[in-house]
Amino acid sequence: MKVAQDMRSTEEGEGSPPPLAKAGSSLRDAPPESPSTKASESLLGKTLSTESRLSKESNFGEWEGGLLMTWSASAWVTRAQVSKTCLARSLAWETHGLEAPKEATSEEVRNMSKNEVFIPRPFWSSKLQYTLALVSYLLMPTHLWSFVSRWLHNGDCSFFIVYIVMLFFIGVPLLFLEMAVGQRAQSGSMDLWKTLSPWFGGVGYSIFMVCFVTNTYINLYNSWILFYMSHVFHVTVPWQHCPFQRNSSGLDPECEQGTSYAYFWYHQTLKASGRIEDGGPPAFNLGMFLLLAWCFVCVFTINGIKSFEKALYVLVPLPYFMISCFLFRILPMAGAEYGLKHLRILKVASIYDLTVWSQAGIQVVLDMGIGFGPIIYFSSHMPDFNNCLGDAFIMGLIKMLTLLFTTPLILSILGLWATITTHRCCKKNTETLIMLVAQGILPPEVQPPDLQRNPTSTYNSWLNSLPPPLRSAVLSKVPECNIQEQFLKVKESPRFVFLTFTEVISMVPASAFWTVLYFLLLLSLGLCTVVACMLGIIIPLRDTFSLFRRHPRTLIVGASMVMFLFGLFFIQPSGIYYFGLLTEYWIALPIISIVICENLAVAWAYGAKRFLTDMTALLSRPICLVCGWLWCYVCPVVLLGLAVAVFIQVITKPLTYVAWDSNTSKDVVRHYPVWLLALVVGLCAFVLMPVPAYFAHCLTLGIPFRPTASSKLSCGMGQPPTEKGASKDTPQGYRAKSLST
Structure with a gap:
């Protein structure tokens, strides 16, 4: 009752912090034999000098929605109330045979007061906002498209069955692992993994470097969207018709043969180079929209999670509403059923194919967003007694339901585009054959029929009815029109899917409205992903270096500007090929390697049983032992198999890209040069270098692989929030829970 009254008084009066005497009495209420109590009393004696020193720092600006970052006695009391479970369960360590935290010596306290600044770590305002943040990060549009591509080329529904198995046996346990680590430590520092095991101290730095590299090109999608939106309000959008051939007044013949108009228009506008070796200045028209995209990211991150969580109520529900609207509009259209029929195809033999399992595993790892960092950093802003295991299962279910919701729409649009x-x-072939017959080049027997009603069915039926010699003569003059080949062009790249959708939506009745709706859908999904990845850079920098904590807004603006400058490289004529190289061939191997290190750090270095014991003490509920078994045996074996599969694919399969030949206006398949592949391997080794470097460091100094019994994740490595911050940032549902446990 006393703790509940103190919490109510904290919420009622922000301007009346409790006196130091009250803080001291709160600490004296703890068991006298507790070492934590002695250390706390010693630290409390240094509070006044620390508070006065912080109040004099003029550069210590505001962060997280205007909260003044000062360390006071009221902050300690609030922290003690919020994390009362840590003090109340101190006997749990002795019960499980772990050494209790040692009493802080006077020298340690003196060094702490001199060198460390306690910064309030705000929590998400509610559990709903935390959930929305995770959902926004998992709704990556490129992964939604790549899922459909793997669905079509790996057994259709068979791939989805394998995907579900991998999701709940690999994806959810690893997601729970990252959530638990971030929530347990309540810190986004790059040094976080040192606490689990000194051998894995480099994992945090590798995570940061991978997130940094990804941020240099991930916002390119949003610049495309803004670039296309600028043309929506024209009377006729340019990608609705076949573009004119360069240096000619005639339409491009290759485009007329049935390739995407938007695909041709995009390459001609940006003057794409014919090979990756060709350089050139960045496209100015796309550069402006890339800058605008980064300005949006700055707006959503300028106050940290506080500014982001306000936008979540719009950015997350909006895509689901728009997808529902598109489903009702697209499904009744002719051609959509051709794509939807792939929802009913089940190839049982694919279930026994190891390639399908490896593709599903890679897709799960990328879909769940593990290894990039945002999951850990988002969870570090939750109370340490939050049920993160339940959150992981909820995220897995949301991801599965989202895929079942979006896949029919994507397949129907692809079917509609393939039909069109x-x-x-067929119409272009008919015109060409009529002209050739009139010129006497082909005999009159190959005169095509009228194609008014169903062009594809009528034309193909007529072509198949011709005698083999005449059919061969026709196909020597015109290409074969195969709807299945058109439909499977989704495998080329997510960029092609984006352009295909753009063209299809422009043909829907009331196309202006639906096109704007479509671009807003993509922009909301894209911005959520980029903002989450941007916070994956900002939070670890802020938590690791005190300089960035004092100038948070300068950090955000500076980081956005750096990302923009790096992004200019990808809008040069050959930049799109480098973009494809990183997204299709580079990203998987470092991410899987990082996840393997995370898994080993928790399951084998710190100990899965020991880690789950920590979480059980915090959550006041038992955790299924299956999680520890999956961490120790299943996840490492599967992840190692995925890494081997990716490596074999890279060294055995020719790495190609589809280049744009501006002279012939055709796609040309080219091989990546050897020097570029060596550069990609070097980049992969560079971002993973901190991991073996820490291994070597620990071996040299003789540091053991397993941390000592006293070296455990401290309860709340993050700094205590202020009284005002805690009353607003602690989720309401958790305050009652913390007081009742």
């Missing part, structure tokens, strides 16, 4: 382009191809 095949109709164009």
Whole structure:
């Protein structure tokens, strides 16, 4: 009752902090034999000098929605109330045979007061906002498209069955691992993994470097979206018709044969180079929209999670609403059923194919966003007694339901596009054959029929009815119009899917409205992903270096500017090929390697049983032992298999890219040069270098692989929030829980 009254008084009066005497009495209420109590009393004696010193720092600006970052006695009392479970369960360590925290010596306290500044770590305002933040990060549009691509080329529904198995046996346990680590430590520092094991101290730095590299190009999608939105309000959008051939007044013949108009228009506008070796200045028209995209990111991150959580109520529900609208509009259209039929195809033999399992595993790891950092950093802003295991299962279910929700829409749009382009191809072939017959080049027997009703069905039926010699003569003059080949072009790249969707939506009745709705859908999904990745850079920098904590807004603006400057490299004529190289061939191997290190750090270095014991003491509920078994045996074996599969694919399969030949207006398949592949391997080794460097460091100094019994994740490595910050930032549902346990 006393703790509940103190909490109510904290919420009622922000301007009346309790006196130091009250803080001291709160600490004296703890058991006298507790070492934590002695250390706390010693630290409390240094509070006044620390508070006065912090109040004099003029550069110590505001952060997280205007909270003044000062360390006071009221902050300690609030922290003691919020994390009362840590003090109340101190006997749990002795019960499980772990050494209790040692009493802080006077020298340690003196060094702490001199060198460390306690910064309030704000919590998410509610559990709902935390959930929305995780959902926004998991709704990466490129992964939604790549899922459909793997669905189509790996057994259709068979791939989805394998995906579900991998999701709940690999994805959810690893997601729970990252959530638990971030929430247990309540810190986003790069040194976080040292606490689990000194051998894995470099994992945090590798995570940061991978997130940094990803941020240099991930916002390119949003610049495309803004670039296309600038043309929406034209009377006729440029990608609705076949573009004119360069240096000619005629339409491009290759485009007329049935390829995406938007695909041709995009490459001609940006003047894409014919090979990756060709350079050139960045496209100015796309550079402006790239800058605008980074300005949006700055707006959503300028006050940390406080500014981001305000936008979540719009950015997350909006895509689901828009997808529902598109489903009702697209599904009844002719051609959509061709794509939807792939929802009913089940190839049982694919379930026994190891390639399908490796593709599903890679897709799960990337879909769940593990290894990039935002999951850990988002969870570090939750109370340490939050049920993160339940959150992991909820995220897995949301991801599965989202895929079941979006896949029919993507397949129907691809079916609609394949039908439209095949109709164009048949009509163009008919015009060409009529001209050739009139010129006497082909005999009159190959005169095509009228294609008014169903061009594709009528044309293909007529072509198949011709005798083999005449059919061969026709196909020697015109290409074959195959709807299945058009439909499977989704495998080329997510960029092609984006352009395909753009073209299809422009053909829907009331296209202006639906096109704007479509771009807003993509922009909301894209911004959520980029903002989450940006926080994956800002939070560890802020938590690791005190300089960045004093100038948070300068850090955000400076980091956004650096990302923009790096992004200019990807909007040069050959930049799109480098973009494809990183997204298709580079990202998987470092991410899987990082996840393997995370898994080993928790399951084998710190100890899965020991870690779950820590979480059980915090959550006041038992955790299924299956999680520890999966961490120790299943996840490492599967992840190692995925890493080997990716490595074999890289060294055995020719790495190619689809280049744009501006002279012929055709796609040309080219091989990546050897020097570029060596550069990609070097980049992968560079971002992973901190991991073996820490291994070597520990071996040299003789540091053991397993941490000592006293070296455990401290309860709340993050700094205590102020009285005002705690009353607003602690989720309401958790305050009652913390007082009742």
